[in-house]
Amino acid sequence: MKIxxxxxxxxxxxxxxxxxxxxxxxxxxxxxxxxxxxxxxxxPDILLWCERNNxxxxxxxxxxxxxxxxxxxxxxxxxxxxxxxxxxxxxGEIIDNLIFIALAAEENEFQDQIIHxxxx
Numbered sequence: 001m002k003i004x005x006x007x008x009x010x011x012x013x014x015x016x017x018x019x020x021x022x023x024x025x026x027x028x029x030x031x032x033x034x035x036x037x038x039x040x041x042x043x044p045d046i047l048l049w050c051e052r053n054n055x056x057x058x059x060x061x062x063x064x065x066x067x068x069x070x071x072x073x074x075x076x077x078x079x080x081x082x083x084x085x086x087x088x089x090x091x092g093e094i095i096d097n098l099i100f101i102a103l104a105a106e107e108n109e110f111q112d113q114i115i116h117x118x119x120x
Contacts (some may be wrong), residue, residue, distance in 0.1 A: 002107040004080075005098065008059035009039045011085070020086070023099045029055070038049065043068045045070045047079055056081040056110060058098065058117070058119065066114060073112055081097055081110030083117045 004027035007016055011030075019028045036078040037049050043061070047068060050057050059065060062084050069082060083101075085094055099116040 003027075003102040003105055004053075004055045005029070005058050005083075005102070006036070006046070006053075006055040008057060009062060010060050011058065015091075015098075018091075018095050019098060022095065023062070026102055029057075044072065044118065047072045048077070051077055051079050054080055056083055058083045058085070060085045060087075062087075069112075069114060080108070080113055082114045083110075084114055086116050086118060086120075091117050095119070097103070 005019070007030040009031040013030060016028050016030050020028055031037050031046065032087055036090065037038055037046055041049075041091065043064060046057060049055075051072075053072060057079070059082065065084060072079060083098070094117055101119075
């Protein structure tokens with residue numbers, strides 16, 4: 001499995017728990033976990049970490065993330081992707097989408113893009 005997820009600190013930890021419970025071979029890490037960017041890390045630094053470590057960022061930050069991605073790309077940098085959770089989406093649908101993407105997507109399929117989850 002090539003897709004790896006870094007969950008933003010603004011997401012409840014049950015996303016990580018449920019993803020790993022349903023698909024134990026997924027790589028799902030969360031900001032603030034030991035050895036990862038600590039809680040409170042600025043978004044541009046999280047994007048740099050995701051780029052260096054080849055993780056897709058999963059977040060609910062719809063407002064400033066497009067600005068940070070544009071700035072990141074303008075510096076000649078890249079990111080494996082950013083998945084933004086849709087407001088009022090059902091948790092089960094989000095988890096199903098993240099598992100489906102991890103199992104079916106190509107490694108660079110979402111590079112330098114913001115994708116809204118669940119897919120519609």
